[in-house]
Amino acid sequence: MPPKVKSEIEKQAVRTAIMDAARELFIHQGVEAVTMRAVAQRVGYSATSLYLYFSDKEQLIRAVVDADVIKLAQSLKSTLDISDPLQRFLQFGQHYVQFALTNPNHYRMMFMTPHPPCDPAFSSIEQDNPEQDAYAQLIGVVTSAWHAGVFKPSLTDPVLIAQTVWAAMHGLCALQINLADDAWINWRSLEARVQAMVEMCMHGFMKEPQHE
Amino acid sequence: MPPKVKSEIEKQAVRTAIMDAARELFIHQGVEAVTMRAVAQRVGYSATSLYLYFSDKEQLIRAVVDADVIKLAQSLKSTLDISDPLQRFLQFGQHYVQFALTNPNHYRMMFMTPHPPCDPAFSSIEQDNPEQDAYAQLIGVVTSAWHAGVFKPSLTDPVLIAQTVWAAMHGLCALQINLADDAWINWRSLEARVQAMVEMCMHGFMKEPQHE
DNA sequence: ATTTAAAAATAACAGTGTTAACTTAACTAC
């Protein structure tokens, strides 16, 4: 029974209702459980109606993930207030890992799933906006630490430092998310692995071990 | 037209023919392109006949991946002959990265895709057999380097070292495979990132920088 | 020659993303 003429804000409400339904399935049962029919049922529409709000499934999922990526950026933003550049860097990393491991499905979708390459021009995330772009935040945090003389003098490119540390932390999160239950591997505790990784990064890139 | 009574070795031949067809699609078009019908057509059978040789698609893909994991282990095996423990360790890592980046689809399937957790009891790979089990090789390489006194004395658990270095290298490979074309990120060159990661691992975990 | 059983093919099912066609109801214009 279609009542008509929805205001732009009502349409937005439906859009977010669809996204919320998708997110629910997404978070609790993984992306495979997100079928257009299941989302539609959850939101009380017919499956084909979703196509009035999202051009296809890919865009629906991307919209959900983008929205949560922005949430990640806003969560990380709190660490940007820390005045000491080294502490800011460390806290930033810790928040990142925490996000990844408490939101494994989002993390998987962001960084572990093949997408059509993301075109910043069409993303809902504003690139380089430190409120939204977590990568820009990372570059900023590392660059300011670099300017503060935290890293070994042989390291001259803060972007390269950032990408390397990110890769290391990503590897930790990715293996944990994907292979934590694999009986093949006798994993050391997650805490031990996080600590070891942090220490490797610090001893590897920083001037001197600055933590007791 | 079914000729009858296939010898066990003939059946094995069909099995590997199916796997080869699957691998072809798999490598060149990613796992999404591997449909039972497509594999069947490539091998000249009907789609349902594949089920005479593999109980389902998951097992077919797993068989393909397992076979290539063994190939990885055999490729890595060549590095195990290097007598100097440090050089052995470095070469092992380099071979690993090279495998990952030249076989991105296999690598993605092994380490970046959600599987039902792999039960060693039912795998075609022999666990702890250094001819087949790349993880066992890694543990061995790191442990022998550890016994040779390569690492900082504060590091007392070679398994933890191995898992951490693996995670770091995995992160490098995984980001490269998944996000190399992402316009969001201004990637430094792959070579630079590999070198930076190796240096971070070495300075982070080893007694002294042993490379010029 | 007839039976038997392996090896394969065909038909079919339930489920997927998605498009086309149709319905319903509210707003606009006379």
Place this chain on the structure above:
DNA sequence: GTAGTTAAGTTAACACTGTTATTTTTAAAT
């Protein structure tokens, strides 16, 4: 107030997927 327009939604349908049940073909065994 009735007719027309069109947004908002639904139902039907298509092409595809993995998979199972049924049926065919064919080589060997009796």
